[in-house]
Amino acid sequence: MKKTVLFIHSAGPQGQGQGSSNLSSYLSKELGETYRFVSPKMPEPENPVCAHWKQQLEKELHKLTGEVTLIGHSLGGSVLLKYLTEHSLDLAISGLFIIASPYWGLDKNWQSKEFTLQRNFEQKLPSIPNLFLYHSVDEDIVPFAHHIAYAEKLPQATTRELEGKQHLFLNGLPILVQDIEGM
Template sequence: MKKTVLFIHSAGPQRRDQGSNNLSSYLEKELGNKYQFVFPMMPNPENPEYILWKNQLDKELNLLNGEVVLVGHSLGGSVLLKYLSEESCDLTFSGLFIIASPYWGIDEDWQSKDFQLQSNFEKKLPSIPNLFLYHSHDEEIVPFTHHKTYAEKLPQASLRELEGRRHLFHNGLPILVDDIAKLGSDEIIQ
């Protein structure tokens, strides 16, 4: 049985060459037929509400079985962390990959009670053997301080601190593909 990769996209427009569209297309192409790739359109991405995204995530997860790899880009990563720390799920997650995600409540520019994590959220996450955080040092959309905050809260995570200003990763993210591919191998992931 193929593992499933469930990709939760960013906020904002998701048409061709916008939002997470290029990154998800790249990832699906690079993973090839070794994985079942699921890329649901989340509700109202240009004016997202957590309850609507949570409900859609419930639907998507209820359609899956077997081992699941979770990938969240930007808001999608925040939503996955919030969902996993507040809801129960019977699936087995072999990896959680969080890409350029905001840490809501970190400063006055990033306030949203709707998406903010509970205090000690990290203690409420299910056991996921492989957790990765990806972020560009000089990114202009979600500052690198958000990545550092996640890294402090999630010391078990493998950190992928990337050069440059990339947020949307229009040309892909090869290290993400490599990290996902290593999940099924005996190679140690650090």
């Protein structure tokens, strides 16, 4: 049986060539032979509501069996972390990959009570053998300081500090594929 990869996209438009669509297509193509790639459309991505995203995520997670790899891009990563630290889950998670995700509440430009993680969230994160954080050093959508904040809270994570300004990873993210295949 193929291992499953669940990809949760970013906020914003998700049509062809928009939002996480290029990254999702790239991952599906690169992982498709070896993995079952699942990339559900999250509710109202242009006006996301945390409770709705968590409900959809819960539905998607309950469909899965066996060993699962979770990938969250931007808001998708924030929602995955929020869900995993606030709900118990009877699922074998082999890896969690967080890509360019905002750390809500970090500064005045990134305030959202509904998406902000609980205090000491890192203590409530289930044990996941492979935890990776990816972020472009000079990106201008989600500042690199968010990556640093996650890295400080999650010292067990492998961090990938990427050159450039990429947030959407329009041409893919080869190191992510290598890290998944290397588990």
